[in-house]
Amino acid sequence: MSSENTLDDEDTFKILIATDVHLGYLEKDAIRCNDSYNTLNEILKCAKTNQVDFILLGGDLFHENKPSRRCLHSCITMLRQYCMGDSPIRFNILSDQTVNFNTTQFPWVNYQDENLNISIPVFSIHGNHDDPTGAEGLCALDLLSASGLVNHFGHSHSVERIEISPILLQKGSTKLALYGLGSIPDERLYRMFVNNQVTMLRPKEDQDKWFNLFTIHQNRSKHGPTNYIPEQFLDDFLDLVVWGHEHECLIAPTRNEQQLFYVTQPGSSVATSLSPGEATKKHIGLLRVKGRKMNLHKIPLKTVRQFFIQDVVLGDYQDLFTPDTPHATKKVEEFCYAKVTEMLEEAERERLGCPLTPEKPLIRLRVDYSGGFETFNTSRFSQRFVDRVANPKDIIHFLRRREQKEDIKDEVNVDYGKLIKTAAVEGLRVEDLVKQYFEAAEQKVQLSLLTEQGMGKAIQEFVDKDEKDAIEELITYQLEKTQRHLQARGVTTEQDIDAEIQLFRDSKKNTTEEENEIREAMNRARAHRLERGDNALDADILDELAEPMDSDEGSVPFPAPTRGRGRGSRGRGGRGRGRGAAASEPKPTGRGRAQKSPAATQSRSIMQAFQAPSQRSSWKGATTSYTADAISIDDSDEDTPVIKTTRPPPKPASSSSSFTKYSSQSQSQSSKGVAFDDSDDEEEVNPFRGPSHHSRR
Numbered sequence: 001m002s003s004e005n006t007l008d009d010e011d012t013f014k015i016l017i018a019t020d021v022h023l024g025y026l027e028k029d030a031i032r033c034n035d036s037y038n039t040l041n042e043i044l045k046c047a048k049t050n051q052v053d054f055i056l057l058g059g060d061l062f063h064e065n066k067p068s069r070r071c072l073h074s075c076i077t078m079l080r081q082y083c084m085g086d087s088p089i090r091f092n093i094l095s096d097q098t099v100n101f102n103t104t105q106f107p108w109v110n111y112q113d114e115n116l117n118i119s120i121p122v123f124s125i126h127g128n129h130d131d132p133t134g135a136e137g138l139c140a141l142d143l144l145s146a147s148g149l150v151n152h153f154g155h156s157h158s159v160e161r162i163e164i165s166p167i168l169l170q171k172g173s174t175k176l177a178l179y180g181l182g183s184i185p186d187e188r189l190y191r192m193f194v195n196n197q198v199t200m201l202r203p204k205e206d207q208d209k210w211f212n213l214f215t216i217h218q219n220r221s222k223h224g225p226t227n228y229i230p231e232q233f234l235d236d237f238l239d240l241v242v243w244g245h246e247h248e249c250l251i252a253p254t255r256n257e258q259q260l261f262y263v264t265q266p267g268s269s270v271a272t273s274l275s276p277g278e279a280t281k282k283h284i285g286l287l288r289v290k291g292r293k294m295n296l297h298k299i300p301l302k303t304v305r306q307f308f309i310q311d312v313v314l315g316d317y318q319d320l321f322t323p324d325t326p327h328a329t330k331k332v333e334e335f336c337y338a339k340v341t342e343m344l345e346e347a348e349r350e351r352l353g354c355p356l357t358p359e360k361p362l363i364r365l366r367v368d369y370s371g372g373f374e375t376f377n378t379s380r381f382s383q384r385f386v387d388r389v390a391n392p393k394d395i396i397h398f399l400r401r402r403e404q405k406e407d408i409k410d411e412v413n414v415d416y417g418k419l420i421k422t423a424a425v426e427g428l429r430v431e432d433l434v435k436q437y438f439e440a441a442e443q444k445v446q447l448s449l450l451t452e453q454g455m456g457k458a459i460q461e462f463v464d465k466d467e468k469d470a471i472e473e474l475i476t477y478q479l480e481k482t483q484r485h486l487q488a489r490g491v492t493t494e495q496d497i498d499a500e501i502q503l504f505r506d507s508k509k510n511t512t513e514e515e516n517e518i519r520e521a522m523n524r525a526r527a528h529r530l531e532r533g534d535n536a537l538d539a540d541i542l543d544e545l546a547e548p549m550d551s552d553e554g555s556v557p558f559p560a561p562t563r564g565r566g567r568g569s570r571g572r573g574g575r576g577r578g579r580g581a582a583a584s585e586p587k588p589t590g591r592g593r594a595q596k597s598p599a600a601t602q603s604r605s606i607m608q609a610f611q612a613p614s615q616r617s618s619w620k621g622a623t624t625s626y627t628a629d630a631i632s633i634d635d636s637d638e639d640t641p642v643i644k645t646t647r648p649p650p651k652p653a654s655s656s657s658s659f660t661k662y663s664s665q666s667q668s669q670s671s672k673g674v675a676f677d678d679s680d681d682e683e684e685v686n687p688f689r690g691p692s693h694h695s696r697r
Contacts, residue, residue: 054121164180207660274391
């Protein structure tokens with residue numbers, strides 16, 4: 001057995017990890033007003049009890065971009081109470097702090113300020129709820145940073161290129177590189193990753209000795225074609241990624257087998273929506289890092305209000321009632337009453353022995369009443385539980401099961417009306433529907449002469465730039481070139497012609513030749529427009545004059561006769577994504593319009609709908625190879641595996657700079673492994689046991 005001194009020696013970092021505190025959520029609610037404050041108090045108290053080296057927050061400390069005075073006052077009070085004191089700080093910062101903390105007039109870590117006594121430093125990135133706004137680019141975290149209570153890092157000022165410089169920390173012999181990236185609109189960041197505009201700097205000296213920890217606040221699950229950040233976009237030299245923004249607690253680290261790093265998702269500390277993801281038990285993490293090994297111990301939060309959610313499909317209880325049963329609605333209401341009562345009894349059993357847990361739980365019953373059932377009065381129903389639940393106004397949520405979409409087998413059977421209606425319901429865009437159609441109808445309605453990329457570019461020119469001849473000119477150009485190819489090959493029979501056209505089309509896909517052909521066809525279309533005397537302001541000129549799209553709020557640099565296609569706050573960022581090798585050469589997009597395009601073809605970027613799946617070569621280099629270094633895995637009875645990794649020595653460092661640029665295109669020559677503890681108990685365990693050897697899979 002190891003002693004406490006062995007567990008937390010002078011070489012071990014102890015870090016408390018939490019994300020999405022959402023301080024101030026429902027602070028005006030009579031029942032839930034103190035939930036977020038109580039939980040933050042518990043988090044800070046836990047950090048002080050465990051004597052951590054520092055606290056790492058993954059964004060959304062505040063729920064509102066402009067917190068109320070009560071919210072700021074409570075936050076400052078708790079930070080002062082738990083994080084200020086005379087306890088010594090046992091780690092040093094080796095990096096340039098003017099680069100790490102570039103959002104304040106005091107560009108150094110708060111515990112090194114001669115006017116402050118800090119016992120537990122707090123490092124935090126900003127989230128989408130408390131992101132910087134205004135001409136000054138300030139957020140609520142900057143107020144705490146200026147007051148010396150929080151170290152705000154990971155704020156990127158550029159919207160064209162992101163360069164992430166780590167905070168280099170050292171405690172004893174352990175070296176920790178702390179990377180952070182505050183919230184950025186997902187579509188913009190996705191595009192920047194694809195275009196190789198995100199760079200992570202690495203220390204040139206002793207690269208194999210640094211433990212690389214990255215904190216990010218973005219969508220992890222896919223909400224749209226580009227409305228998330230795939231884990232594969234992140235650099236493969238990382239060891240652990242702390243993922244904020246997602247509220248479901250998945251704090252046990254999961255291994256990404258492609259990039260060979262681990263991802264932990266602590267989730268939110270308070271339930272901000274009555275969805276299934278919020279119903280999982282809330283935890284924070286106690287991370288220990290020693291050399292190249294790590295251990296993550298999850299700590300359950302006791303002040304979080306209980307939340308129970310259950311789905312009921314009325315059609316599954318035909319033995320109790322049917323739509324034709326007399327007084328069916330009354331029987332359904334009594335059935336729902338019984339279900340809610342069961343959840344309340346379960347909540348009461350779980351709350352026994354936990355005095356810090358709020359008395360009234362959150363209850364949500366989702367009732368699928370499809371099949372002819374009628375809804376009942378939810379307000380009257382809620383009155384029966386007004387003194388027993390924390391959300392009496394929205395206990396019941398009625399929903400209908402969506403009817404299954406018909407299989408799209410060929411062009412004749414497609415019901416476009418249903419597709420458009422579905423898009424309105426699910427929030428899909430037109431290009432998504434077009435892409436879905438071509439994928440489903442590919443076998444029978446496949447493009448045989450044109451490529452998806454060429455057709456997509458022509459439609460984009462027609463819609464976005466009002467280039468009326470784009471589609472016709474592309475078809476004519478491709479037809480002429482295919483005819484010349486067939487004549488040169490001497491193909492005569494119908495069967496041979498079809499086969500040769502298919503080979504000719506496939507040979508050009510995603511090649512420079514295809515791009516040149518598309519460009520030539522578009523130039524011919526513009527030339528025909530100019531010959532007709534159409535002197536409208538060319539959209540390419542607008543592209544060159546308009547400033548690049550750099551925010552969610554789209555702006556029109558030139559007045560246009562008509563509004564053009566509405567995009568709300570999404571802007572024009574969709575063009576150029578997912579184009580394989582061509583994506584690395586983005587073209588600035590204009591936002592003016594000479595004429596309004598027909599409503600039937602309105603779209604932000606229809607080109608994507610016709611493209612083949614984007615190739616990884618645009619942002620990912622050659623297939624990463626890894627050396628079969630020796631890996632040691634703890635094979636003891638403990639649930640916590642400990643994996644020790646050895647890496648080859650780095651290349652000699654240049655003396656010109658202490659950092660070297662690293663992107664996803666770099667080939668890593670290392671095998672990596674980390675360990676974690678996924679037990680729910682709070683007993684101290686030894687994360688650094690002597691490992692036994694296993695061969696790598």
